[in-house]
Amino acid sequence: MDTQLKFKDIVRAEEHRRQDDLGRFEYSYKAEITSVHPLTEMENLYQIQIIDPEERRNFKFRPGQFLMLELPGIGEAPFSISSSPVMHGTVELCIRKVGNLTNFLAKVGRGTRVGIRGPFGTSFPMEEMHGQNILLIAGGLGLAPLRAPIAYVQENRSRFNNVDIIYGTKDPSQLLFTYQYDMWRKDDINLHIIVEKANKSWKGPVGMITKILEKMFSKRNDPFYKNTYAIVCGPPVMFKFVCNTLTEIGIPMQKMFVSLERRMHCGMGKCCRCNVGSTYTCLKGPVFDYWTVMNLKEAI
Amino acid sequence: MAGEWILDKNHLSYWLRQMRNEMELIAPLREREDIVFKSVEKIHEIVLDCPASIPSPKEFLTPQFEPMLKKTDKIIDLRDNSKRVVFGVRSCDISALRLLDRFYLNGFKDPYYEARRKNTLFISIVCNVPDNTCFCIGLGTGPFLKEGFDIQLYDLGDRYFVQCGSKEARKWCSRYSFLMRRPGKADFEDQYEVELSSQAMFRKRISLEYAQQMISEDKLSDGFWQGVTERCFECGGCVYVCPLCTCYTVFDRAYDNETERIRVWDTCFFKGFTRLAGNILPAEQRILRTKRWFYHKLLYYPETLGGFGCVGCGRCTITCPGRIDMATVVLKMKDEQK
Numbered sequence: 001m002d003t004q005l006k007f008k009d010i011v012r013a014e015e016h017r018r019q020d021d022l023g024r025f026e027y028s029y030k031a032e033i034t035s036v037h038p039l040t041e042m043e044n045l046y047q048i049q050i051i052d053p054e055e056r057r058n059f060k061f062r063p064g065q066f067l068m069l070e071l072p073g074i075g076e077a078p079f080s081i082s083s084s085p086v087m088h089g090t091v092e093l094c095i096r097k098v099g100n101l102t103n104f105l106a107k108v109g110r111g112t113r114v115g116i117r118g119p120f121g122t123s124f125p126m127e128e129m130h131g132q133n134i135l136l137i138a139g140g141l142g143l144a145p146l147r148a149p150i151a152y153v154q155e156n157r158s159r160f161n162n163v164d165i166i167y168g169t170k171d172p173s174q175l176l177f178t179y180q181y182d183m184w185r186k187d188d189i190n191l192h193i194i195v196e197k198a199n200k201s202w203k204g205p206v207g208m209i210t211k212i213l214e215k216m217f218s219k220r221n222d223p224f225y226k227n228t229y230a231i232v233c234g235p236p237v238m239f240k241f242v243c244n245t246l247t248e249i250g251i252p253m254q255k256m257f258v259s260l261e262r263r264m265h266c267g268m269g270k271c272c273r274c275n276v277g278s279t280y281t282c283l284k285g286p287v288f289d290y291w292t293v294m295n296l297k298e299a300i
Numbered sequence: 301m302a303g304e305w306i307l308d309k310n311h312l313s314y315w316l317r318q319m320r321n322e323m324e325l326i327a328p329l330r331e332r333e334d335i336v337f338k339s340v341e342k343i344h345e346i347v348l349d350c351p352a353s354i355p356s357p358k359e360f361l362t363p364q365f366e367p368m369l370k371k372t373d374k375i376i377d378l379r380d381n382s383k384r385v386v387f388g389v390r391s392c393d394i395s396a397l398r399l400l401d402r403f404y405l406n407g408f409k410d411p412y413y414e415a416r417r418k419n420t421l422f423i424s425i426v427c428n429v430p431d432n433t434c435f436c437i438g439l440g441t442g443p444f445l446k447e448g449f450d451i452q453l454y455d456l457g458d459r460y461f462v463q464c465g466s467k468e469a470r471k472w473c474s475r476y477s478f479l480m481r482r483p484g485k486a487d488f489e490d491q492y493e494v495e496l497s498s499q500a501m502f503r504k505r506i507s508l509e510y511a512q513q514m515i516s517e518d519k520l521s522d523g524f525w526q527g528v529t530e531r532c533f534e535c536g537g538c539v540y541v542c543p544l545c546t547c548y549t550v551f552d553r554a555y556d557n558e559t560e561r562i563r564v565w566d567t568c569f570f571k572g573f574t575r576l577a578g579n580i581l582p583a584e585q586r587i588l589r590t591k592r593w594f595y596h597k598l599l600y601y602p603e604t605l606g607g608f609g610c611v612g613c614g615r616c617t618i619t620c621p622g623r624i625d626m627a628t629v630v631l632k633m634k635d636e637q638k
Contacts, residue, residue, distance in 0.1 A: 072552065076550070098577045261580075263573075266550070270546070278599065278604050
């Protein structure tokens with residue numbers, strides 16, 4: 001029985017929460033916004049570079065981690081990093097205008113001085129996924145944290161088997177990173193896009209993400225799923241439906257990774273905002289395997 | 301133990317004066333009906349019979365309003381390194397400090413807490429007569445302590461039995477050893493008697509282990525928590541007076557050419573406490589927030605820090621306008637099984 005949990009798998013799932021994933025909590029790097037690229041009406045992509053070249057060289061992060069962006073006089077907010085871990089002195093953050101800090105951020109342009117703390121949290125265990133199939137599933141703004149593992153997959157495409165990106169949004173105008181879709185397809189990544197509400201120009205499928213999943217799974221044979229890892233990012237409502245569908249198909253729970261969203265204020269497990277049960281999402285998360293999430297009360 | 305002394309009550313004033321020459325002396329003072337910890341100007345005004353203060357002494361380690369740093373052209377650290385001695389703390393508050401130490405100094409060390417903790421000396425007094433609201437006896441956090449204190453005083457009528465628990469405390473006792481004498485057999489007898497009599501005087505016996513078991517085995521119905529929630533005013537009083545509640549928020553305040561970063565207490569009972577970007581509220585229903593407080597104190601604290609998030613000081617019993625403080629709710633749990 002391959003679908004049943006093996007002790008080895010559980011141990012491996014624990015291993016990815018390595019302590020050295022945690023960044024330097026208190027140190028604020030001086031950085032600068034080097035470019036602002038509007039993606040949709042609400043979202044902008046900010047490229048941020050650490051000013052000091054020595055610090056820039058030493059700043060490393062892994063896909064799935066987040067950092068704290070600080071605007072002096074406005075405050076701090078956590079953002080997941082949505083760029084490739086290879087260019088480690090420069091980070092790209094996909095930010096939606098919703099709050100105090102993000103609205104201010106939308107007004108400022110190139111050259112603004114900011115501070116960044118981090119990187120914080122756990123990451124997606126990408127090395128563990130080598131030689132396997134990957135399902136990258138994003139809903140709405142969930143593509144922002146997912147872009148880092150996608151970039152990792154692009155850079156190490158030969159190490160992965162079959163890669164699928166499944167991306168769903170409310171309507172076509174909210175699609176993010178549209179300019180990258182062709183590049184992903186060129187890298188032999190199957191891209192499936194679905195929208196909940198189509199407009200006139202939309203020619204793709206309409207519905208929820210689970211619709212694509214069901215369609216995909218009916219085609220493929222069973223052993224495929226045992227060697228499949230899934231990464232799911234999106235709003236909390238999505239997790240339940242998507243992960244249930246994936247479990248039914250036969251993907252083991254410890255091979256599904258989700259990125260939980262909670263309010264993180266300090267990033268070091270002191271301010272007590274982000275806890276799910278006794279687990280602090282900023283320290284033990286935000287990346288959890290679904291097996292852990294199922295054991296956390298009220299996580300999703 | 302080497303750190304045991306007898307201090308005559310007449311000499312206490314002189315001892316405290318000498319401490320005040322080097323450090324800021326903070327002690328319980330009477331303000332109308334309330335007892336508050338304040339910087340002392342007249343030593344004879346100190347309330348000596350170990351009274352229950354309503355704000356807990358945690359405010360000298362994590363103040364309600366704490367400027368952290370100032371940014372002008374460069375960053376100025378506003379860390380508080382001033383020396384303090386806090387006199388007249390109850391044993392339960394000292395037990396709370398020990399858990400706070402574990403919380404703030406494990407993993408990432410909070411530098412602001414660490415600086416204050418290092419420079420603060422606590423002198424606790426054993427409660428000879430516990431209040432009606434106290435229930436530390438069932439938790440092992442009072443009325444006297446066996447370890448973890450800096451200086452512990454037993455009131456033996458005409459003299460104090462002084463116990464030193466830390467290096468700093470021993471320094472203060474041995475330097476003023478001419479005020480003190482070594483305890484004799486009668487002093488130990490009296491000390492033991494005080495321990496016994498104060499233990500016997502507790503009115504409330506509450507077992508938090510039972511409550512923990514009820515919660516972890518999920519034996520409480522939603523109706524029970526609904527009942528508790530309906531009585532909650534969301535005033536946050538219990539959190540502010542609790543010696544073990546640590547939630548805080550940090551915000552920036554901008555002036556003309558400088559910004560200041562300030563840390564203030566926050567309350568998990570408020571709706572906006574966990575608000576995410578885009579106004580998503582993970583704990584929108586009040587029942588979730590009420591449960592969260594009790595779960596945190598009874599389940600998560602033992603899991604993460606190895607001790608209950610309650611020391612039985614009874615402050616929430618006095619403060620809560622809805623009568624849903626820790627003691628009352630835990631007592632109610634006994635009647636409410638699913």
